[in-house]
Every structure is written in C-alpha cells, then in structure tokens.
Amino acid sequence: MLPIEGHEQRYTGQWLHHLPAQLEQAAAARGVPARVIQIEGEIPSPMPLAGAFLDFAGTNIFKSTQIAEVARRFQRGEVQCD
Numbered sequence: 001m002l003p004i005e006g007h008e009q010r011y012t013g014q015w016l017h018h019l020p021a022q023l024e025q026a027a028a029a030r031g032v033p034a035r036v037i038q039i040e041g042e043i044p045s046p047m048p049l050a051g052a053f054l055d056f057a058g059t060n061i062f063k064s065t066q067i068a069e070v071a072r073r074f075q076r077g078e079v080q081c082d
Contacts, residue, residue, distance in 0.1 A: 006043040006062045041066040
C-alpha cells in the first residue's frame with residue numbers, strides 16, 4: 001500500500017489505520033492469503049513556495065521514492081502478483 005502523502009492531515013491518518021485491515025479481511029473472505037505492507041516515501045524538508053497550497057516538489061519526491069522501493073521489492077522477489 002502506498003500512502004497518498006507523508007502527512008497525517010486530512011484523511012491520510014484514517015486511511016493508513018483502517019485500509020490495511022479491510023484489504024486483508026477482503027482477501028481472507030475470498031480464501032486468498034494476503035499481507036498488506038505500507039511503503040513510505042522520503043519526506044523532504046518543507047520548502048513552501050510563495051502562494052502555493054501544496055508542496056508539489058515534495059509530493060513528487062515522496063511518491064518517486066515510494067515507487068523506487070516497490071521496484072526494489074519486486075526485484076528481490078518480495079512481492080508476488082497472482
């Protein structure tokens with residue numbers, strides 16, 4: 001599971017808390033063993049831009065480091081897709 005952002009604001013905290021259990025329960029109901037892991041990204045020091053609502057550069061750093069970690073896990077054979 002890839003968290004949407006690296007901050008607990010808004011919906012992220014609830015999403016990180018409840019979604020893994022719901023996904024594992026749904027898999028178990030189908031008879032599919034599953035373990036949900038969360039891949040965090042790098043959270044750079046905030047560098048807000050004047051007048052910006054979101055930190056676009058920071059978000060891209062966070063998401064790209066998540067994707068790099070997912071790729072490493074596939075490369076090591078830790079992730080299985082059925």
